[in-house]
Amino acid sequence: MLNALEVFTTVVVGLMVGVEFSVAFVMNRIFNALPDDSNQLAHAHxxxxxxAVMPFWYIGSLVLSAVWAIAGWRDGGAGLVVTAAALLIVSVIMSILLLVPINNRNKAWTPESRPADWKEQLNRWERFHYVRVAVIIAAFTLLVTALV
Incomplete structure (x- = not known):
């Protein structure tokens, strides 16, 4: 049963990393190449x-990692899993404090209602997102290492 939890957790976190990596290095670059109105609407959408999805994914990944750490406490990779869970906590805190406030403003903007500094706010979000992606990649790497 522990093996199934380990694999499931690793897959869930790995998929989250893939989505967030794609947002950072594919989708945002596509959106930023669009004309301003389309760019802003794409970011808002x-x-x-x-x-709507990522809060559950981040918290779910953290919970799965914590359950794995507790269930496998006597196993050799428990320290790696605990460290991965700690990094996932950092990613959740970063999200709540840094990224979500910008996203909550952005998702309500329209070309008619966006503030003059909308591009600067989205650039700030992207910089924070790059750091968060690095944090969750590190967490994923630790989980994979603990798995093998």
């Missing part, structure tokens, strides 16, 4: 879509 993406913020609404992923903003």
């Amino acid at each position: 993406g913020g609404r879509m992923l903003g």
Whole structure:
């Protein structure tokens, strides 16, 4: 049963990393190449879509990692899993404090209602997102290492 939990947790976190990596290095680059109105609307739509799913995914990944750490406490990789869970906590805190406030503003903007500094706010979100992606990649790497 522990093996199934380990694999399931690793897959869930790995998929989350893949989505967030794609947002950072594929989707945002595509959106930023669009004309301003389309760019802003694409970011707002993406913020609404992923903003509805990602809280559950981040918290679910953290809970799964914590359960794995507790269930496998006597196993050799428990320290790696605990460290991965700690990194996932950092990613959740970063999300709540840094990224979600910007996303909550962004997802309500329209070309008519967006503030003058909307591009600067989205650039700030992207910089924070790059750091968060690095944090969750590190967590995923630790989980994979603990798995093998």
